[in-house]
Amino acid sequence: MGERAQAPAQLAGLDREAWEALLGNALPFAVGAGEVLFRQGDHADALYLVEAGLLEIAARIPGDDNAVISAIRPGELVGEFALLDDGPRSARVRAVEDTRGLVVSGRRFRALLADGSGWAMQLGHALRRLVAARTRQTLEQIVAEGHFDPHALRQLHSGPGPSPSRSDAAVLAHGLARLKGIGDIVQAGALLEARRGATVAAPGDRQDGLFLVLRGAVRAAVPRGAMAEQVFVFGPGCFVGLTGHSDGGPQPLLVTAAEQAQLVHLPAVTLAALEADAPPWLPVLHAAFGRQLVQDQRKANRHLGRSLSLARFNHAGELG
Structure with missing residues (x-):
């Protein structure tokens, strides 16, 4: 995200004021190569914005194996479900390379949203667009796979x-x-x-x-x-x-x-x-x-x- 001058593409729609407010409510995070950021089934409590490094998302499949679903690169988000739903993590996220970025607390976000915070409402809209786009990508994969139960x-x-x-x-x-x-x-x-x-x-x-x-x-x-x-x-x-x-x-x-x-x-x-x-x-x-x-x-x-x-x-x- 460079100098953090503007919101990443996945948060398109956030104006400068909302982006700066989000930065003011975020904290830094870092995870080493090979380390797990969170596991499938963990309590979902935060959204992560990657500034440098590489993460992979993998989900358990029948046979207790893990299938890599996608990769998260600089300028991209992971863990957005935590801000929209109180369910457990749906996949494991592991660092392929040393990775750092910003983390936004789900509890903090929901409190500000309840108070009518403008930036929180803009972020909510952006996250719904992001989840919808990811669902569309998953559905396209399902159509293309051609393997079905x-x-x-x-x-x-x-x-x-x-x-x-x-x-x-x-x-x-x-x-x-x-x-x-x-x-x-x-x-x-x-x-x-x-x-x-x-x-x-x-x-x-x-x-x-x-x-x-x-x-x-x-x-x-x-x-x-x-x-x-x-x-x-x-x-x-x-x-x-x-x-x-x-x-x-x-x-x-x-x-x-x-x-x-x-x-x-x-x-x-x-x-x-x-x-x-x-x-x-x-x-x-x-x-x-x-x-x-x-x-x-x-x-x-x-x-x-x-x-x-x-x-x-x-x-x-x-x-x-």
Whole structure:
């Protein structure tokens, strides 16, 4: 990050004031070559910004082996899940070279976010974009691998899209009261009914906002001929389309109704108006976005790990 004059590319969107505030709330860290920064399953408590050196991210796969997922170089971040979700570390991070940089405490970040800190809110937006971009990369790897567990395959159903619903959205949303502002969110969108097999979104589609599942379930999968390799299942309270909404890219997977479902469509213009109006429950909505993005990335990483493990097994069988 050189003279730390500006935020790294992975934190694009932070203005100079927010970047300087982040630096003022960070501490230095250093780890020697071969040392582990944190292990899979550890309590997640901080975000790391690498200034010099090289880190590798590896996740456990079936057989108690580790598969290297990616590398973290100067100017890049690792451990961002800690600021968006309170779950354990999803992978091991080890130093390939002597590495140093800055560390931001998750507890400190969340306290400032609760107080409405401007830089913390900007950082939250940037981290959601980063997690979404990493999920997209993982999904692209899953598509390219071509090795999949037969148990993940489902019969491919792809029919007409959702249609307007006559149900009462407020009644359907009552069971999701844990999501603060759910009543206002539902009223801001259009209630749709998706019959089993209805196509909610296709790979490559340009996204227009999000869908919120109120009843039923929606499946996100990779088409594999007449079958579909299931990666995610979204139930009541889950948002569909968060990856594209957060990183601005197209829909990465085929999204269909796994069973009859009731969805609220929140167009991009509606979501932009919510951001501009900044209702008091908006931080809670942002937190829900962050948690689900992290959960989706964890699921995608596990799915990729199984694919890599299957590829190794098949390769070993060919050699034998």
